Amino acid sequence: MIVCHCAKISDxxxxxxxxxxxxxxxxxxxxxxxxxxxxxxxxxxxxxxxxFLDSMRSSDxxxxxxxxxxxxxxxxxxxxxxxxxxxHRVPQQIPAA
Numbered sequence: 001m002i003v004c005h006c007a008k009i010s011d012x013x014x015x016x017x018x019x020x021x022x023x024x025x026x027x028x029x030x031x032x033x034x035x036x037x038x039x040x041x042x043x044x045x046x047x048x049x050x051x052f053l054d055s056m057r058s059s060d061x062x063x064x065x066x067x068x069x070x071x072x073x074x075x076x077x078x079x080x081x082x083x084x085x086x087x088h089r090v091p092q093q094i095p096a097a
Contacts, residue, residue: 003051006044011055013039022061030062 001011017035021028028034032052036042043049056062 003055004041004043004048006048007036007039007041009036009039009041009048009052011058014052014055015059015061018056018059018061027065027068029064029068030056032056 003009003011003014014035017038018030021030021034021038032043032049035052035056
């Protein structure tokens with residue numbers, strides 16, 4: 001099934017790249033961008049991304065390696081707030097009376 005019409009990528013291509021990446025590096029974090037890059041293509045409009053991700057998730061080789069699963073529970077202060085203030089929104093301007 002064609003997943004990305006712009007780049008002409010099929011679900012078979014996605015599964016093949018995931019298998020290749022997992023074989024070449026069992027600890028690799030596999031992302032859509034890495035799959036596009038490995039295929040020598042790039043995302044164009046992004047309309048395929050939900051189907052692309054569904055195709056990735058259906059691969060039995062996509063699962064996160066056991067050694068990397070524990071990393072999610074370790075959150076450092078730096079990554080938690082990324083150096084930002086509490087609010088990321090611009091404060092509302094109150095009109096002068």
